[in-house]
Amino acid sequence: MLERGDACRRRKQARPRELLDAALGLFIEKGFAAARAEDIAARAGVSKATLYLHFRSKEDLLKALIAERFASRIATVSHETTDAGASHDLLREVLTTWQSALMEGHAGGIFKLVLTEVHNFPGLADFWSHEVVEPARRRVAGIVVRGIDRGEFRPVDPDLVVHALVLPILIMCLHRHAMGSSVPDDALMNAPDLFSHHLEFVLEGLTPHPPARALATPASSSYECGESRSRV
Amino acid sequence: MLERGDACRRRKQARPRELLDAALGLFIEKGFAAARAEDIAARAGVSKATLYLHFRSKEDLLKALIAERFASRIATVSHETTDAGASHDLLREVLTTWQSALMEGHAGGIFKLVLTEVHNFPGLADFWSHEVVEPARRRVAGIVVRGIDRGEFRPVDPDLVVHALVLPILIMCLHRHAMGSSVPDDALMNAPDLFSHHLEFVLEGLTPHPPARALATPASSSYECGESRSRV
Amino acid sequence: MLERGDACRRRKQARPRELLDAALGLFIEKGFAAARAEDIAARAGVSKATLYLHFRSKEDLLKALIAERFASRIATVSHETTDAGASHDLLREVLTTWQSALMEGHAGGIFKLVLTEVHNFPGLADFWSHEVVEPARRRVAGIVVRGIDRGEFRPVDPDLVVHALVLPILIMCLHRHAMGSSVPDDALMNAPDLFSHHLEFVLEGLTPHPPARALATPASSSYECGESRSRV
Amino acid sequence: MLERGDACRRRKQARPRELLDAALGLFIEKGFAAARAEDIAARAGVSKATLYLHFRSKEDLLKALIAERFASRIATVSHETTDAGASHDLLREVLTTWQSALMEGHAGGIFKLVLTEVHNFPGLADFWSHEVVEPARRRVAGIVVRGIDRGEFRPVDPDLVVHALVLPILIMCLHRHAMGSSVPDDALMNAPDLFSHHLEFVLEGLTPHPPARALATPASSSYECGESRSRV
DNA sequence: CATGAATGAGGGTTCATTCAT
DNA sequence: TATGAATGAACCCTCATTCAT
Secondary structure (H helix, E strand, C coil): CHHHHHHHHHHHHHHHHHHHHHHHHHHHHHCCCCCCHHHHHHHCCCCHHHHHHHCCCHHHHHHHHHHCCCCCCCCCCCCCCCCCCCHHHHHHHHHHHHHHHHHHCCHHHHHHHHHHHCCCCCHHHHHHHHHHHHHHHHHHHHHHHHHHHCCCCCCCCHHHHHHHHHHHHHHHHHHHHHHCCCCCCCHHHHCHHHHHHHHHHHHHHHCCCHHHHHHHHHHHHHHCCCCCCCCC | CHHHHHHHHHHHHHHHHHHHHHHHHHHHHHCCCCCCHHHHHHHHCCCHHHHHHHCCCHHHHHHHHHHCCCCCCCCCCCCCCCCCCCHHHHHHHHHHHHHHHHHHCCHHHHHHHHHHHCCCCCHHHHHHHHHHHHHHHHHHHHHHHHHHHCCCCCCCCHHHHHHHHHHHHHHHHHHHHHHCCCCCCCHHHHCHHHHHHHHHHHHHHHCCCCHHHHHCCHHHHHHHHCCCCCCC | CHHHHHHHHHHHHHHHHHHHHHHHHHHHHHCCCCCCHHHHHHHCCCCHHHHHHHCCCHHHHHHHHHHCCCCCCCCCCCCCCCCCCCHHHHHHHHHHHHHHHHHHCCHHHHHHHHHHHCCCCCHHHHHHHHHHHHHHHHHHHHHHHHHHHCCCCCCCCHHHHHHHHHHHHHHHHHHHHHHCCCCCCCHHHHCHHHHHHHHHHHHHHHCCCHHHHHHHHHHHHHHCCCCCCCCC | CHHHHHHHHHHHHHHHHHHHHHHHHHHHHHCCCCCCHHHHHHHHCCCHHHHHHHCCCHHHHHHHHHHCCCCCCCCCCCCCCCCCCCHHHHHHHHHHHHHHHHHHCCHHHHHHHHHHHCCCCCHHHHHHHHHHHHHHHHHHHHHHHHHHHCCCCCCCCHHHHHHHHHHHHHHHHHHHHHHCCCCCCCHHHHCHHHHHHHHHHHHHHHCCCCHHHHHCCHHHHHHHHCCCCCCC
C-alpha cells in the first residue's frame, strides 16, 4: 500500500512529462492541428480534463515542448572536443553519429513540426536556429577550422562544408519521416551508404591537392580571427 | 446578352482553373487543414457552394492539384539537352537556373505541402518522386555521366553528385518558405552566394586532379580574395 | 412555388430578428449565462450553427439587443405632450399607463437582466439610464413643472416626485418577474390598487394647502430656468 | 502538539463559517453561477475538496446561507419599540438608519442574489418576505399606526407609507450595487439627500393639514432656502 | 451554373464533483 | 479532517458540406 502510494505519487509528478511526451508524439504523427486534445490525454493515460489541469491550452503544450527544446528527443551533436586524431576522422565520426541518430529517432517529425508550425509559434524559429542549425554548424565548422589550421584541409569557408554536410541530412530526415515506405526505392534519400559516400566525397574535396599544399596553409590564418558571425 | 453569355461561358469554363489556383495558393500559405473552403472560394471570386459544384470535397481539390502536377507552379529542370560546352558549365547553368527559380517561386510551399500531406494523399509521393526528384536526378546525373565520359569529371557515382547538389536546394526552399524573415541572419540557408560557392566546391571535387588543374573554372580563383563572409 | 419562395426569403431576412427575440426571451428567463446557445437557436427554429451565421458570439447577441435598445419590448412612456387637462390627471394617466404596461410585459425580466449583466456589458448602464430612467424622469418632471407653473402643484423638486413615483414601479416590476407567484400574498408588491393609492397619496402631497397658496406660486419660477442637469 | 491540536480544532469548527462567508462574498460579487467552487474554497483558505467535506454541493452553500438568513450580513430594522418622541422623528430615525445601513453594506448584492436565484431557491422568497419586507413593513406600519392614533398623522393606509418609503430604498440598493460607478451622475439613485428629502416629502403628506401646520418639523422650513439642486 | 442559407459533427475548454492518500 | 489529482458532462464555437431557389 505504501509502495502503491509512492508509485501513484510518482506517477502524478510525472504527469506533465507524460503529457508532453504524448503531445510530442501526436504532434509529430498528425501535426498540431489534427492532434486532438482528447487523444493526447488518452495516450498519456489520463482524461481530457487532466490535460487542462497541467497545461492551459493545446498551444501551451507545444510552447512547453519548445521551451523544453523538445527535451532530448532530438539527438544533439556531441560537443566534447576530441582533439585527438585526424580531422578527417573527427568529421567522419561526428557526422555519421549525428546522421544515424537523427535517422533513427523522431528528428524528421520534429523538423516537420517546426516547418509547419513556425508560422504560429515563432519560438520554433529560435529552436530551429539555436538547437539544430547552430550547434551543428559550430561543431562542424570547428573541426574544419582545426583541420585547416593543421594543414589537413584546404582553406575553405567552413560554412560551405556545413552546408554540404548538414543540409542533406536535414532533408533526408524529413523525407524519411514523411515518405516512410511510400517511396522505398528512392536511393537518393534512403540509402545510408549514400550519405557516407557523400561524406567521403566532401572530405576528398577538402583534402589539399599534393602540389598545392604550399599555398594552402598561409590562408588558413585568416580563419583564426573570425571577423564575422560564423566563427567557432 | 450574347456577349454576356459568351463572357459568362468563358468565365464558367475557367472556374475550375481559378478554384485550383486559389486552393493551391491557400494550401501553400496556410496548409491543407487550415485553408478554409470558404476562403478558397472567396479567393476564386465565387461562393462556397460553387466550389462544391466543381469539386466534390476539399480533398478533391488537392487531388486535382496533384493530378495536374501543380500545373506549372513549380519550376521544372529544363530537359533540353544542350550538348555544347563544358560539362562544368552545363551543370552550373542547370543548377543555378533551377535553384533560383525554386527560390523565387512557390516551391517551398509545395514541398512543405508534400511533406505534410503525403500521409493522407499518397499521390503526393508520386508527384514528389516523379516530378521533383527524378527529373532533377536524371538531368544532373546525365550531365555527370557525360562529363565523366568526356574526361572532364572524375569517375564518381552520379547519384553522389545529385545528392550533393539537389538536397541542399530542397532544404533551402523549405527553409525560405517556412521561416521567411524569422531567421534573417541565417547565412546557411539564405545566402544566395553560398549555394553557388557550394556548387563550385562540388565541381572542384569532380575535377580530375593532376591534369585538369588548368581547367579549373575561373571562379575557383576567387577563393583567394574572398570579399564576403562566405568565401573559401 | 413562388409564394413559398417568397415566404422562405422573408423568413431568412427575419432570422436575426427571430434570433434576437428568442435570445431575449431566454436571457430573461434564465439569465445570460444559463441561456444555452443551442436553446436560443432552437427557440428561433434554427440550428445552433445558424445562430453563429448571424451573430459572432453569444455576447454579440446581447450587445445587439442592447444596441437595439431591446427594441420595443419595453413599454416606453408616452412622450406626446398633452397640454389639455389638469396636471393631476396628466400624471395619473401617464404613470398608470406606464406602470400597467411594465407590469404586463417583460420589463421585470429586462430590468433583472440589466442588473445582473451590467458588470459585463457596460452598454447596459447606458440603456438603463437613457432608455428607462431618463425618459421617465423627463416626462414626469415635465408634468410636475407644468403643474407648479400653473399653480396646481406646490413648488417641489421635480426629481423628488420622480423618485417617489418611478422607483416603486421599478421594484414592483422586478419583484413581479422574480417572485412570480412565490409570494402571492405580498400586498406591498402585487396589489395594483396599492400603486394607484400611492399615486393619489403623492398627488395629495403635491396639492397646495388652501391657505398656503399665496406663498407657493412665486417660488415656482425658480424651476423654469433650470440651472441644473435635471430640468426638462 | 496539544496547542496545535486545539488551534486546529478551533479552526476546524470555524471552517463552515469561513466557507459560508467566502461563498456569500463571491455570490454577491459574481452571482451564484459565476462564483466558482474553487474560488470560494480559496477565499476560505482551504482546498476545493474540503468544501465538499462540509457542504454537499454549491447549491447547499446557498441553501445554508439562506437558512442562516445571511447571518447578520444584512442590516435589520431595529425592532426596539422606542415610545418616546414624535412619530415623525421615529420614522425619520428608523428609516434613515436602515437606509444608510443598507447602502453601506452588502444589501444590494443580497437583493440581487435574491432576485436572480429565487426561481432556483424558493427559500429565497421566504427570506425576502420574512427577513426584509415584513420586518420593515411591520416596523414602519407600527409607527404610522401609532402616529395616527396619537393624532400626529392623517389616517392613511399604513401600507401606503411602507410602499412609499421602503420600495425606493430597495431599488437604490440594487442600483448602487449593480451600477456602482457606471452611472455616477444619476441623481435619482445616488444622491443621499434625495432620500431624506423624499422622507420629508412623505412625512409632510402624512401630517394633518390645518391644525398640524405648526408642528411641521423644523426640517420642513429648509425647503425655502434650498442651497442644493435637489431642494423643494 | 450560381448562391445565400442552413446544418451535423466535432474539437477546445471549463467546472462541479469525486477519489485516493 | 484535509488535499492534490482526476474526471464526466456540458457548453461555445467552427467548418466542411448540403439544400432550396
